[in-house]
Amino acid sequence: MAEKKVPFTKEQIEKIIEKYPTPFHIYDEKAIRENAKRFYKAFSWVPGGFKNYFAVKALPNPYIMKILKEEGMGADCSSLPELLLSEKVGIKGENIMFTSNNTPAQEYKKAKELGAIINLDDITHIPFLEKTAGLPDLVCFRYNPGPLKEGNSIIGNPEEAKYGFTRQQLFDGYKLLKEKGVKRFGIHTMVASNELNPDYFIETAEILFDLVVEVFEKVGVKIELVNLGGGIGIPYKPEQKAVDLEYVSAGIKKAYEEKIKAKPLDPLKIVMECGRMVTGPFGYLVSQAIHKKETYKNYIGIDACMANLMRPALYGAYHHITNMNNPDGKKDRIYDVVGSLCENNDKFAINREMAETKPGDIIVIHETGAHGYAMGFNYNGKLRSAELLLLPDGSVKKIRRAETVDDYFATLDLSGL
Numbered sequence: 001m002a003e004k005k006v007p008f009t010k011e012q013i014e015k016i017i018e019k020y021p022t023p024f025h026i027y028d029e030k031a032i033r034e035n036a037k038r039f040y041k042a043f044s045w046v047p048g049g050f051k052n053y054f055a056v057k058a059l060p061n062p063y064i065m066k067i068l069k070e071e072g073m074g075a076d077c078s079s080l081p082e083l084l085l086s087e088k089v090g091i092k093g094e095n096i097m098f099t100s101n102n103t104p105a106q107e108y109k110k111a112k113e114l115g116a117i118i119n120l121d122d123i124t125h126i127p128f129l130e131k132t133a134g135l136p137d138l139v140c141f142r143y144n145p146g147p148l149k150e151g152n153s154i155i156g157n158p159e160e161a162k163y164g165f166t167r168q169q170l171f172d173g174y175k176l177l178k179e180k181g182v183k184r185f186g187i188h189t190m191v192a193s194n195e196l197n198p199d200y201f202i203e204t205a206e207i208l209f210d211l212v213v214e215v216f217e218k219v220g221v222k223i224e225l226v227n228l229g230g231g232i233g234i235p236y237k238p239e240q241k242a243v244d245l246e247y248v249s250a251g252i253k254k255a256y257e258e259k260i261k262a263k264p265l266d267p268l269k270i271v272m273e274c275g276r277m278v279t280g281p282f283g284y285l286v287s288q289a290i291h292k293k294e295t296y297k298n299y300i301g302i303d304a305c306m307a308n309l310m311r312p313a314l315y316g317a318y319h320h321i322t323n324m325n326n327p328d329g330k331k332d333r334i335y336d337v338v339g340s341l342c343e344n345n346d347k348f349a350i351n352r353e354m355a356e357t358k359p360g361d362i363i364v365i366h367e368t369g370a371h372g373y374a375m376g377f378n379y380n381g382k383l384r385s386a387e388l389l390l391l392p393d394g395s396v397k398k399i400r401r402a403e404t405v406d407d408y409f410a411t412l413d414l415s416g417l
């Protein structure tokens, strides 16, 4: 099995650790920019323009959002703080997609104030939005394909998902918007996450293109924006392959030419809301082994815990681990790599084949650039780590300090004791 690469040498990371104690997440700016450029290049053919709205929840750090803004991305938000983060970075207007659900009134107000594209999750949100914030020029609906006809093997079971409009509600909703004087329209769907099958995204586009045509024919509403959602997966395991963006793009282009070209609907804007594939592979949780324990199993205890990366505990997710002190050693040991929470699922790896590991070794956990820091929490009094940016020239910038015990106490007023 090929070893996954890290963007720093052992000597470099030792230097960084001298200045910034472990654990921390470090993000590779150069790789993030190169990946963003490749993503945009793949979709440069889109007649009405292509944009990825970075799903802020994946990595809600304004320094990262600024880099992505410079690469042409917008922000996909679903809460008030995410909207405020975008505002701080200078992402405004239709560079914000507000795709939320069960949305509180104040969040609609802020989204409207910023001029965001508001993507409604339910038909009852039309009057709710009208009442609380007023209807914007451009309104988008989230479609839930529900029990799709046979022939679509990839879309799992959207009937069980809380999101989106039914098919009939879409037609009724666009009709209602038209009656209310809304002039510009979008359509969105997203029913999968971390999907590695490239055909899934082509099928999603086909479904939405067909709907754009049907809505035009049935309701006379001309949709200008097709939002294919996020959900492009990343290869967490060394043997997995990244989604071939050029292949996805070619498939969507073919569907566009068949279904949209030569109709009055051309040119359409095609946008996505990817988060994971934008930053996930380019983040690393850097920690150090502090204990080695041999009981019924062999454990490597590190100075990070589930509060720094919840995915293994939450989903049983695989994250590759590199021991920087023994990167090429024979993987003839079997370890559970664990944190220090009083929860037995606080494990980064279970029964992992690894090279011999000792206390003091630098342990790097891969693909933590999405839903890593972002899912952090304070359970057991654990503090969130710092976030660092590895700049293209090899230097390091701190883009978020680590929490301190004072932060932990910040919401308490001890004078009432």
Ligand SMILES: *Cc1c(COP(=O)(O)O)cnc(C)c1O
Pocket (backbone or CB within 6 Å): 055, 057, 058, 076, 099, 190, 193, 194, 229, 230, 231, 232, 273, 274, 275, 276, 277, 370
């Ligand atoms: C989470 C989410 C995304 C981003 O998904 P990724 O898997 O990170 O690409 C996009 N849109 C919505 C509505 C989401 O909830």
